[in-house]
Each structure stands twice: as structure tokens, then as C-alpha cells.
Amino acid sequence: MAKKKTDEVNFAPRGIGDEKDGAVQKGVDLPSPTKKKHKSLGLSEDDLKAMYEQMYLQRRFEERAMQQYQKGKFGGFLHLYIGQEAISTGTVYALNDDDDIITAYRDHGWGLCRGITPKEGMAELFGKAPGCSKGKGGSMHFAKTENHFWGGYGIVGGHIPIGGGLAFANKYNQNGRISATFFGDGAVDQGALHETFNIANLWKLPAIFAVENNGYSMGTAARRHTVTEIVDRAKAYGMKGKVVNGMDVFSVYEAMKEVAEDVRKNSEPYFLEIRTYRYRGHSMSDPQKYRTKEELEEYQKVDPIERLKTYLKDEKILKDSEIQEIEDKVEDEVLEAVDFADNADFPEESALYDDMFAEDDPYFHK
Amino acid sequence: MAELQFREAIKEAIDEEMAREEKVFIMGEEVAEYNGAYKATEGLLDKYGYKRVIDTPISELGFAGIGVGAAMNGLRPIVEFMTFNFAVLAADQIINHASKAGYMTGGQISMPIVFRGPNASAGQLGATHSVAYDSMYAHFPGLKVIYTSEPDDAKGLLKSAIRDDNPVLFMESEQMYGMKGEVSDEEDYIIPIGKGKIKREGSDVTVVAHGKMYHVAKQAAAQLEKDGVEVEIIDPRTVKPLDLPLIIESIKKTNRCVVVDEAHPFAGFAAEIGFLIQREAFDYLDAPVQRVTLPDVNAPFSKPLFDAWLPSAKNVIDAVNQVTYRN
Ligand SMILES: Cc1ncc(C[n+]2csc(CCOP(=O)(O)OP(=O)(O)O)c2C)c(N)n1
Numbered sequence: 001m002a003k004k005k006t007d008e009v010n011f012a013p014r015g016i017g018d019e020k021d022g023a024v025q026k027g028v029d030l031p032s033p034t035k036k037k038h039k040s041l042g043l044s045e046d047d048l049k050a051m052y053e054q055m056y057l058q059r060r061f062e063e064r065a066m067q068q069y070q071k072g073k074f075g076g077f078l079h080l081y082i083g084q085e086a087i088s089t090g091t092v093y094a095l096n097d098d099d100d101i102i103t104a105y106r107d108h109g110w111g112l113c114r115g116i117t118p119k120e121g122m123a124e125l126f127g128k129a130p131g132c133s134k135g136k137g138g139s140m141h142f143a144k145t146e147n148h149f150w151g152g153y154g155i156v157g158g159h160i161p162i163g164g165g166l167a168f169a170n171k172y173n174q175n176g177r178i179s180a181t182f183f184g185d186g187a188v189d190q191g192a193l194h195e196t197f198n199i200a201n202l203w204k205l206p207a208i209f210a211v212e213n214n215g216y217s218m219g220t221a222a223r224r225h226t227v228t229e230i231v232d233r234a235k236a237y238g239m240k241g242k243v244v245n246g247m248d249v250f251s252v253y254e255a256m257k258e259v260a261e262d263v264r265k266n267s268e269p270y271f272l273e274i275r276t277y278r279y280r281g282h283s284m285s286d287p288q289k290y291r292t293k294e295e296l297e298e299y300q301k302v303d304p305i306e307r308l309k310t311y312l313k314d315e316k317i318l319k320d321s322e323i324q325e326i327e328d329k330v331e332d333e334v335l336e337a338v339d340f341a342d343n344a345d346f347p348e349e350s351a352l353y354d355d356m357f358a359e360d361d362p363y364f365h366k
Numbered sequence: 367m368a369e370l371q372f373r374e375a376i377k378e379a380i381d382e383e384m385a386r387e388e389k390v391f392i393m394g395e396e397v398a399e400y401n402g403a404y405k406a407t408e409g410l411l412d413k414y415g416y417k418r419v420i421d422t423p424i425s426e427l428g429f430a431g432i433g434v435g436a437a438m439n440g441l442r443p444i445v446e447f448m449t450f451n452f453a454v455l456a457a458d459q460i461i462n463h464a465s466k467a468g469y470m471t472g473g474q475i476s477m478p479i480v481f482r483g484p485n486a487s488a489g490q491l492g493a494t495h496s497v498a499y500d501s502m503y504a505h506f507p508g509l510k511v512i513y514t515s516e517p518d519d520a521k522g523l524l525k526s527a528i529r530d531d532n533p534v535l536f537m538e539s540e541q542m543y544g545m546k547g548e549v550s551d552e553e554d555y556i557i558p559i560g561k562g563k564i565k566r567e568g569s570d571v572t573v574v575a576h577g578k579m580y581h582v583a584k585q586a587a588a589q590l591e592k593d594g595v596e597v598e599i600i601d602p603r604t605v606k607p608l609d610l611p612l613i614i615e616s617i618k619k620t621n622r623c624v625v626v627d628e629a630h631p632f633a634g635f636a637a638e639i640g641f642l643i644q645r646e647a648f649d650y651l652d653a654p655v656q657r658v659t660l661p662d663v664n665a666p667f668s669k670p671l672f673d674a675w676l677p678s679a680k681n682v683i684d685a686v687n688q689v690t691y692r693n
Contacts, residue, residue, distance in 0.1 A: 011393075012416035076490035076667060127490070127668030138492045138667030154494040155452065156424045189423035190455070217424060219400035225423040290400065346670045356663055365632045365662040 012224075027215020027295060028222065028275040030302070033248035037315070041254055043093075045317050051093060051249060052312060053326050055085040055305050058109040060334045061118055065108070065125055068338060069284060074126045076138045081109035083247075083279040086304035087212055088113040090252025091180060095260055100148045100166040100179040102159050104187065106212075106278075107152025111142035114149035118337035128344035135347050136355065148177075156217075157183065157190030160209065164196045164269075167207035171267060178263050180208040180256075186217025188230050197237040200269040208256075208263055210272040212246065218282045219290040234271035246276030247302045367548040373406045375517035375549050376482075376538065379524035380407065380444060382554070384414055387442065390528055393420035393429055394446030394483070403448050404484065404543045430456035430481065434464050437479040437533075444528060447483035450499040450537060456481075464533040465508030478531045482524070485513060485537035486578060486628045487665055490672050496665035500577070501627070501634040503535045504606040510559055511605040513537040515580035517547040519603050522557030530559060539578040562609035564616065568596035571686050572616040574639055575626040576602050579658075579677060583626050586682035595686060605635060613639070614646050621652040622689040626682055631659040653689040658682050 034041075038048055062080045069078050081088070088109040095101070103110045111121055116132045124131030125139055133141050133151075143151030150166060153159035163181025170177040187193060188211055200207050217225050234241025240262070245251040252274065259270045277299035281288045312318040318326075356362060370378070384390045391414075392407060398421040401408040411419040422429040426447065433443040447453040453460070460481060467475040487496030500513045510532055514520045520538065527534040549555075565580065566587055575583035580601050587597035598616050602609050617623050623643055627636035636657035643655050658681045666672055687693040 010416040011420040012398075074490075075669065076492065077495075127671070131668075133667075135668035135671070136493075136666045138490060140492055140494075141667070154492060155455070158455075158494075186424045189425045189428075191425070191427055192455075218403070219396050220421060220423075224399075224421065347666075347668055349670065349674050352661065352663055352666060352671050352674055365630075 027277050027291070027299065028213050030245050030247060030275050031243050033245045034251045034254045036250065036254060038250070041250060041257075043253070047093065048308070048312060048317060049326065051089050052305070052308050052323070053330060054113055055089050055249065055308065056327055057118065057330045057333070058085045058088065058112050059305060060330050061112060061121060061337070062108055064334050064338055065122065066280075066284070068125070073342065076140075077105070078125075078139050078284045079106045079282065080278070080280040081106050083299065083303070084212055084214060084276045085109050086249035086252050087182070087246045087274050087276060090249045091256050094253045094256035095180060096177070098148055099177050099260070100150060100170070101182070102150040102163045102166060102179065103152055103182040104156065104159065104184055105140035105152050105154045106184070107140065107142045110152070110182070111144060111149060114144055115147040116142055116144045116149070118333055119340045122337040122341035123344050126341040126344070127346065128341055129347045129351070130340075130344050134351065134355070157187040157192040159183070160187065160190070160192045161196045163209065164200050164205055164207055167200070167205040167269075168203070171204075171206055176264065178206040178208065178260060180210060182210050182212055184217060185211055185213040185215070185222045185230060186220070186225065187211070188233060189226055193233070197233065197239060197269070197271070201237050201239050204268045206263050206267045207269045208259055208272065209269060210274055212274050212276055214276045214278040216278070216282070216290070219286070221290065229273075231271065231273035239269050239271050241271040241273065244272055244274045246274040247299065247304050247307070249304055249308055368551050369546050370517050370521075370549040371543065372517045372520055372538065372545050372547070373404060373408075373543040375521040375547075376406045376524060377408060377410070378549075379521045379528070381410065381413070383525055383528040384410070384418060389440065390442045390444065391418040391420065392444040392446060393422050393433065395422055395424055395448050397421060397446050402446070404540065406538070406543065407446065426452055426455040427459060431459040431463065433479050433481075434459050434467070434477070437464075437477050438467060438475050442478045442528060444480045444482060447481065449484040449495065449540065451495050451497055453481065453483065453499070460503070460509070460533065460535070461506050465506050469508060476531050477533045480524070480527045480534045480536050482536035483538065484540035484543075486539060487676065488540035490667055490669060491665075492667045493664040498577075498627075498629040498660075500535070500537055500605045501629040504635065505633070508533065510534040510607065511537070512559065512603065513577035513605055514603055515542075515577055515601055517545070518549045519557060519563070519601075521549050522555050523559065523603060525554075525556050526559050534559070537577065542578060557603070560604050560607040560609060562600055562602040562604070562612040564598065564612070565601045566597060566599040568598035568620070570596045570620055571622040571624060571690055572598045572600060572613065572620045573624045573626060573682065573686070574600050574602060574613055576605065577628055579626040579628050582677055582679050583682055585679040586686065589679060589683055590686055595690060595692070597686065610642055610646065613643065617643060617647045618650050621650055623651075623655045624682065624685040624689055625655065625657045626677060627657065627659045628677065629659060630662055631657065632662060634659060653691065656685040656689050658685050
């Protein structure tokens, strides 16, 4: 038998879009944004103002969080959502307030959008007692269940079945609610996604599964970690699927509105690939050698917040001065949150044992 | 002797074994182009290319199992997990397959595979990123488990692990990758699996501590020395197989023992050592064996809670005071 030359053997990942190798690499190809204006989407001018404020809050909150982290005010991992704010905002405005949302560890934007106050959020980052998870979860585990935000989860793909379970309970209880599960492109390679998709369609669970494809799973470009277009995973499981521009809040809103209606009416799962970009490193310790500055700048040109700001001005909904007012208000609110977090108390040491079990006086093995 | 960081010692071991043996290869998340999440594989892609230094998707069960199959079929894989906390997804491949295939097939299959990566907690990473898994894997027959505390041990033991014909779990600590230590520059430096080491001689009490806890014990010993208590520290280095004779010999000398373990208390490493000592050296004990472990509680994020949760030098000193009846 002929001996194979070993230098032909190569396990370098060759996934989606690899034919573009050599050209300037782009994280993701964005589909065209929707052409619809706010009125035909059913959004009022007040909605737009609120959405702008919300997106701006998410960004300023994280920029300030980053500063505090660099000052050493808190430790652990810090994964920033900056660049992806249109997805949380468009979704939360499109869904009902009692629809269930669950996400991965890049969760600050989601939490703020679902009613975690900047104070509760910042205090959580600082590990303080008034934090949304009493300082026990930290950056990766924001949650506010009373607002149907079931939290951020740190094991890649681990929460995808749980999102299915939220939908299962809703169907079981026939309460008309749906669940929406968000995860990164890295998570689509996990078995958990495939098992969940199969069961979700088998049992017709009223669930939206949405990948926030920001082009990278840590330092690995999507084209190097996954084969075929991600949205095509839907076909394999007989699910509907579509690709959405995640740098445009109107596009996310429009898609989510339609999909939520479909899922609610037909009680069956739906898969969305929402394409976006993260401006910051994977986490604070990432030197980002895997991408170019030019690539980052390309996406910053289609920044979701700038985009909405331009729209607000072009449509004469807000004047520059009114936008400035919103931004100042948000900035104050975030700075207050930082102050609050800084001055808040850490949990009592006895809190270490709280919340482990449902019992007031649980047994611990010594 | 050369001063090396933990991560450099690990890289040297892998590098030397890859150079020595064509069948050795490494795969895992971000090990190639990113040079390793904790830089333990830095430069290996440049040296060995895409055939032998392989980036994987985030598919722990998939690539661990591919490693198992490749090992069955004659290769010698090193599978890096970004941490053992994520390797739980691959536990089926490790526990149900890697550990059992040889036995189930009447010895037809050999399984020369190393699963390695950071174990236990780093600073404030929350509940899902802070579990120590050495005790858990040691529970299962067919697996060897190593959790080293110093760069020198890491180099010598990792080389042994790669040459071992059994599945070996080789654990590191995320907080220790930058820690420096003298590493033997002996050519082909090998430490046999299953041999512990007396890292500090003392006559009053034996403290058994491995991995990150060795450093906690060392701190406690320095403190206790000032009070006139001479602590002997035994680092078993290998959790399984365990160098029990070394521990027993030490207890015959000191008559007292404290086990320091980074895992939870129930059915863990410290519980096992406590049992083995009472079985083998009951007549030599002047006090019941004590253990210092994590509480029976998940990892909290908040700094003061996290600090209270982790075993500390103070906890070790308290335990030593207890077994020496000094409080
Ligand atoms: C099961 C598991 N494996 C590995 C990791 C380490 N890790 C954390 S995030 C990450 C990259 C995930 O990227 P992606 O899913 O695309 O999400 P994004 O960070 O882009 O939001 C990796 C490898 C983990 N947390 N869990």
C-alpha cells in the first residue's frame, strides 16, 4: 500500500466561508437590514426613545463596568456585550413581558433590558449583597426571575436544553407564553443544541432558539469552528429558521415579532441566526490577535446605537439636544450605580450557606 | 536546574514527548492558533503543524471521545480541556469508555490517553467554574489521576503520563500557571506515577496536601514553625495510584495527621485518606485525623464569601492545633 505523505495530513479547521481565505476576513456577513420604518413596525416615537435609552444604558453600563474592573474593584471574568445591544433590545420589545428569556454568560445587556436596575447589576459585579444574585453569581450569572429573565449561564451550550424546558413548562401549563434562548456561535457545536432541537420539534415546544453569531467563539472564527451555515441547523431538525441583521434594532424587532407570533400560534420551535459583532475581546484577558483592527472598524460603522440615533434625527423625532439629554441621564444613572455598588455592603459571611437548599435550616456535611 | 513557570514546564513536557514520539498529538479548544487559553501550548503549532496541534470546536464530548478512539487505534492523544469544569460534558467518554474499554474487552484494547487542563477554582469565577474534580475521577477504576503542585513535578509527571498506556487525568491549577519553580534540566526527566514526595520534613504533625492546597499547607507550616510546631508536608502528587506507604511512614513518626483538600468533604480524597490511615496506622495515632476541605457548598462569586469558602492557611493551622491539642 502506498504510504501517505504526512505533510498532507492536516486537521486545521475548515468550516463555513473558508473559500474566502486570503481575502480580508469578516466576522459575519450581515444580511440587509429591514427597510420598514418604525410606524409600519408598530413602534411609537416613545418606544424609539425608550429603545435608544435602553441600548445606550447597556453600553455605558458596560464601559463603566470595564473601568471599575480595570481599577480592581472586582474580579472574575468580565465578558462584554458591547456591539450586540440591538439584539437584547429588539427582542425584549418584541416579546411579551412574561415570555421567558435565558442566555449565556454575556448577560449584562439582557439583564438590564429585562429590568435588572443598573444598581442591582453593578452591585452584582462588585459581589455586593444588593446585587441581583446577592453577589453570589457575578458577571456570568445575572438573573431576575420575577421578570422572566432566567439568567446567564457559564457552560457553553449548557443552558440550551433549559430554554427548551422553560418552553415545556409553558406548554404544559397552557399559559400562552413562549421561551427565547440565546447563545453564541460557539455553542452550536455542542451536543446539547442538537439533542434539544430534536426534542423541541418532536414535542412541538413553543421555543425560540437564537444564536448571536458574532463571528467568533473566543479566538476561533466561526468559519474555523463550525461547518455549513449555522442557520441550516434548523433544516436538519425540521425547524423553521432565518438569518437576521443583529446590528439593526428594527430588524431584530421585526423578526422577533413575527417569529414569536408563529411560535405562539403553532406551538413549534424556531431557530434564528442573528448576525452581529462584539467590539471588545472575548473577555478582559483576551489580546484579540485573531482579528484585525480594520475588521472591527467595519462593524463599528454600522453600530446599532449610532444607527438608531441617526434615524431619530433624520426622522426629526429627537433633536441633538434631546439625545444629549437622554445620554446625560443615562450617564448619571450609571455613575450612581457605580457609587452605589462601591458603597454597598458585601454579603455577611453566613450568607455562604444561604440558598443552597430550600429548607431554612438545611443539613450540611462537615 | 532552570526556573520555569508551571505553564512552561507543561509545554516542555509536551514538546519533548511530541519530539520523541510521532504518535503523540495534542488537541483542544484554542490550543493551536491562540497558543492555548493559558498558553500551555505556546509555539507548538509553529513547531509541529496542523496535523499534531489541533484546534477543536467547543465540543468536549466529541473531541474527548475522538481522542479515546484514536488512542484505541494506536495513537497517543493529549486532550486539553479549557478547564476540568467543562470536561464534565465529556465525562461519559472518560468514565464510561476510556476507563473501561480495556477491561471489557479482556485486555484487547489499550488506552494511552492524557486528559489535561486546569482543575478547581481560580479567582471568583462562580459556581460552574470552580469545582475540583480529582476526587471524583479517582472514584472510578481504570483511571489514573494526577494533580501536581510544582513545575518540576508537572514536567516529570506529565512526561510519564504521556508514556503511560492507561488513561491519565492530569490536573493543573489555573492560578498556578504563572508560578515559578526550579525544574530539573536532566535530559528526559521522568517522575514515576504513584510516588509522593516529602516536601518538608517535620516531627510534630503530618500534613497531606496536593495541588494548590500544597501551597496553602506550606504557608501554614511556616506560620506554625514560629510557634515551635514542626510540620511534615507530604505531597502525594498522584491521587491515584496513591503513595500510601509514604504517608503511613510519616504518621508513624509524627502520630498526627491533617489532610488538606481542595474538594468538597463528602466522599472525597480527604475522606479516603482518613480511612486508609485508621486502617493502616490506627495504633500510631495520638489524635483523630482531621481534614480541611471546602464546605459542602457551591462556589460563591463575592470576594469575601469566596475567600471564606476556599481552604486557607488559617484553617490548616486550626486543624493542626486540634490534632496537637494546642487549643
Ligand atoms: C462547555 C464549555 N467549554 C468551554 C468553555 C470556555 N469558553 C467560555 S466562552 C467560550 C467561547 C464561546 O463563544 P460563543 O459561544 O461564540 O459566545 P460569545 O462569547 O461569542 O458570546 C469558551 C470556549 C465554557 N465556558 N464551557
